[in-house]
Amino acid sequence: MSKAFVDPEPKWFEDFELGDVITTRGRTVDIGDITSFAGLTGDHYQLHTDAAFMEGNRFGQRIAHGPLTFSLAVGLVGLSGFYGDAITALIEITALKATQPVFAGDTLHVVATVTNHDASGPKYGTLGVTYSVRNQSGDEVMIFLQTMLAKRHKLEG
Structure with a gap:
């Protein structure tokens, strides 16, 4: 019998090293994503929802919410x-x-790089990963640092 889902691979803090990089597959943003995000969050600002208004704007068309780009x-x-x-x-x-x-219509992918690796805790390490979000042309559209706790395999103490 096949599973409807796949369990994540077991990984530990020690499996990550400074400089580790992953490049994700792409995902195309469509107008439905932008409209749905406006409805979900209540952010109906004209930049995201008013095509006529945006024709006269410097961008010329509706743009995705920053938090939508982050979430993707x-x-x-x-x-x-x-x-x-x-x-x-x-x-x-x-x-x-x-x-x-x-x-x-933009297709986004992420280049994620481990930029902080701190094994200071006995049960958890701190992992910092810089996300460079890029469009189909390779242009960076967003960048941020996400800091997380990762479980340690070799418990100290």
Whole structure:
């Protein structure tokens, strides 16, 4: 009998090293994503929902919400299996910058790089991963640092 899902690969803090990199597959943002996100969050600002208004704007068309781009990036890395089952908690998101707009029709992927690896705790290590979110042209549209707790395999003490 086949499973409807696949369990994440067992992983531990010790499986990650500074400089580890994963490039995710792409995901195309469509107008339905933008509209649904506006409905979900209540953010119906004209930049995201008013095509006529945006025709006269510097972008010329509706743009995706920054938090939508962020959410898609987190999801793409999660779906890649990069973390396996190692992550136990999110600590913080820092240095988030939206560097270019994301439009319906853009295909995003993430280049995620381990930039912090701190084994200071006996049960958990701190893992910092920089997410560079890029469009189909390879242009960076968002960057941020996600810091998480990862379970340790070799418990100290």
